Amino acid sequence: MLCEVEILPALEARYQMALTPLVGGAEARTFAGDGLVFKIYPPQTTEPGGIYAARLEALNMTKAGLGEWVVEVYTFNQHGILVTKRYPGANFTPERFNQAALEELARFFVRLHAIREPGVVSRSRLQDRLNQFGGTLHDLPEAQQLVGWLRQHIEEVAGTPQAFCHRDPHAANILLKHPEAQDVPEALVVDWVRAQPDDPARDLAILTTGTLVLLGEEKALAALQHIVRGYPEPKVLWRRLRFWVPLTYLHDMHWFRTKEPTGFEAAVADKMPKALRFYQNFSPELA
Known part of the structure; x- marks a missing residue:
């Protein structure tokens, strides 16, 4: 998959940390690093995807009073990347x-x-x-x-x-x-x-x-x-x-x-x- 072949090494290089997979939902692949969680949304098809889905989740978290957990949102190779703080639980x-x-x-x-x-x-x-x-x-x-x-x-x-x-x-x-x-x-x-x-x-x-x-x-x-x-x-x-x-x-x-x-x-x-x-x-x- 493109997520693991290309995007994952790029994220590890950018953040200088090894990433391990977490159990994710149907919409995104999820990985964890040192104090951070990365949700990678594939390009948009029939469902909200890509940068739209990543931004939507960040906005919804902020609306729900959880904005302090959002670190950044950006696009990489048409994938949406949502970075959040990792909850110790x-x-x-x-x-x-x-x-x-x-x-x-x-x-x-x-x-x-x-x-x-x-x-x-x-x-x-x-x-x-x-x-x-x-x-x-x-x-x-x-x-x-x-x-x-x-x-x-x-x-x-x-x-x-x-x-x-x-x-x-x-x-x-x-x-x-x-x-x-x-x-x-x-x-x-x-x-x-x-x-x-x-x-x-x-x-x-x-x-x-x-x-x-x-x-x-x-x-x-x-x-x-x-x-x-x-x-x-x-x-x-x-x-x-x-x-x-x-x-x-x-x-x-x-x-x-x-x-x-x-x-x-x-x-x-x-x-x-x-x-x-x-x-x-x-x-x-x-x-």
Whole structure:
């Protein structure tokens, strides 16, 4: 690949450090050096790419209050290069997650979602998503039943004022501080290229199904409730999660069937019961 054959040696020469690969997302290759992280976005095709994607992520980080982590953004051989400070931590794991990290995430998402954006959540968009997942999962009776239940709650979500949202806070994008690290937050949310206006409840649903659930469903629910209580209108936000959490599980199953079909059966076995339990056991009143 051009990234490793040509760009990587050039970066190592420019910064006088050896770079090692990190697990990256679909949009970019990621490498780490001495105190720095390098995201290399390939030239733009159908998705945001190249310098546009690198600048977009830097701008989104700054908007989210994380601008101090951005070092520089530039283009090299039509690739976009985003250089950030390296956070002294590692990906979320249940063993390393503690109350301090929960408090940090709670404060962060409340601040993030206080950034108002134009527009409201579209009713037609919600209907289209349910139709899409219902079609993809047409042969799963429990999925069809859940889609029908969620249709009853569209009006609770449609028209919600939008806020600035990360839109992908799963465990690979949540870093937890090393115990010995000093003067850094207990947790850090990374990978901001997909950030857009959305319903804050959707961000928290993805955080729940992709991160907090690793703690176990009971602890995940308690952590989610703790986070929600910090919002200006916690009861209203909480009720919307009855829609968004199960919908997010449906989205995950849809993704496996369309993108990674070999993992679809296991995804259904894991996610369908969780989606049904969340919906069926949901209490409209925030405990």
